[in-house]
Amino acid sequence: MDWSKTIYNIIVVVVLLIVFIHFTIGLLLIVLLNGNIQWIPFVITAGIVILINCILFTFRFFTSKKRNLIVASISVLALSIALIQPIQYYLKNRIPTVGADVDVYQYIPFSTVDSVVKLEKQATVQLTESLPIIDGATAFYPLYAAVAEALYPEKEYNPYDSEVMVNKTPTAYQNLIDGRVDLIFVLAPSEQQKNRAKIQGVELKLTPIGKEAFVFFVHAKNKVEGLSLQQIKDIYSGEVTNWSQVGGGSDAIRAFQRPQDSGSQTALQNLMDDTPIMDAPTENVAQGMGSIIEEVANYRNYKNAIGYTFRYYSNEMVQNKEIKLLEIDGVAPTKEMIRSNTYPITNEFYIVTTQNSNPKSQEIIDWMLSDEGQRLLENVGYVPIRELD
Template identity: 50%
Template sequence: MCIILLFFLGLMGFVAMIFSLFSEDTKFYTLFVIVATSVLAIFIIWRIFIPVRARIFNRSLIAFFSLAALTVGGYEIKEAYVNSIPTVSEQDFVLDEYQPYRENTKAAKLDESSTLKLEGDLPKMDGATALYPLYAAFAQAVYPKKQYNQFDSEVMASTTPEAYKNLMDGSVDIIFAAGPSEQQLEEAKSKGVELKLTPIGREAFVFFVNASNPVKGLSMEQIQSIYEGKITNWQEVGGQNENIRAFQRPENSGSQTMLEKIMVNKKIMTPPKDDVVGGMGGIIDRTANYKNYDNAIGYSFLFFATEMVNNGNIRLLEVNGIKPEKRAIVSKEYPFAAEFYAVTAGSKNPNVPRLIEWILSEQGQSLVEKTGYTPVAATNTN
């Protein structure tokens, strides 16, 4: 009887563990199933082989189930609280609103007809999420009026790593993104692809914190020390006595590449992780999105961050006493400002150089400014 009961208990525990692998809370529920199954096995052995009053056994069993219920309830309450904290993620950015020629599109428009109009051989575009509003505006000015699906058209929208991959694979003609990472440069070299980077605008790389954080700014050295893991408490930089949660972006993303550049040769510490279920393959650790805890710090590019900062939950930090404003980007006073590019890789499309030339023209640069970025023409005059 003991063997039969333990077999069926183990079978139910195994099935429960399989289901737990498909839960967002895999670690907790997998451990919970293992512990609960083990304790129930002990109860079965105890009841069969050790003489005990039924009252004592029943009370012990009720106490165990009560403790298990409280454990699950407490965990779910904690998770509900964590999930209620706003997350700053690229996935929260609504790209559809900037789609070319969409009714009431938020994509910037020229005040007059474009001097370049393409009808055939449309260069296939892709790029960083934060730059989609810009190159969607380019397409709206130059490309013929029709629907441009973000996933399969001449104007696609992905992420920086995916855009570079598409460019190197030859599935797109031109991408709009921050400069490539060392890994992306090595990948291009291994594929025999030469990346040509044409600066088309400048943008500030910004750091932000919870709006309630009393820290208004950091020095470049303090930021480097935070992401090295040397400064771990806000009290060390004039804040409250709380540990710093320094969030990072996924590897090869434009903003993570920028962080690597400003860290110079300093080693970046291991970022916070999310546990993501990988089906039957188990758990995959990935870099967690910025979670707006009171003690969090994160980063992005100015346009993207200001789109998200509208809710008032986060605040941009000064760097070396300079606010990340357009004036400071133009004057180059703000230390973390970088060019972004139209990147090509030897496309044979004859309209690619024509499009880039137009982007660098007065009309193209006016769309850069209207979208919310700093034109390269403005920075070149300083």
């Protein structure tokens, strides 16, 4: 036995192992830092395949076509299996999400983009100093950006750090409760948000200023054109699980939900009342470099999916032609049906303040309820809380 060659081969294997470990760890760190966790199995598998092939080559295993074919086949099979998850991830991400984020910068007050609705003449109320800080839901940003342009002095209003911000419903409520903002444009608070306010000794004052339709939508090619309120409840409680049960094709229903404390999730909870809501579809997402958490999956426009939002956000801000809004109890979610309270899921939306709010916040509320403010609200695309002359 040639001990020198054996020792040499062992040293080569040890070196290969060290290189493999460092190289694989480096690749895994790059993958994690880029948030591409779906590639982890492939990176590890590819590293092991390369390592094994190098070891077999070192020990002169590849001495026949049969051995070469066996190793090549096993290597290709292993890599193919490891590629399944990245391919599935790629294909899933080719399916568009619906109602994700919109470009809020197009609605900044006094910007050159000119998407903000303007009054025909100067507003009767003008605030010049000690401006109340406004926050709110993304869906209402076009409205309160227009209000700010009508009532506030002209200057730059960064949507994330100024007197006029947009931080989505959960953050807006928390900012109000914590005293970081003075008034927010939102839907009604969830029970959790009410409890947080109560614990902190904060009284939430809700002033209704307009009405909006809570809408359900499906893929544009879904045969279903409408559902009843009971069918909606049956779907989101898990009683109805296939579109064929409500007049559609034979496809399992993917009933997506929104994160807790979002305005639309609270609206669903109010709609369901005492009917338990089934667990939402979830997906693994990386948070930092270590833990994996379960998070509610963003609505992805599968042909068998159903989701929900609000009419203005869907029709005016997202404008996605790949979805269609469903009639509910035979009524379409149009402004006319909202105005007449005919559409069965019509929600009021509010300016919410607290006892700690800037006193000038009341001037904004009073103006919003005036003919001038209600007319601006309607011109933006919402339905006023009261009839206009």
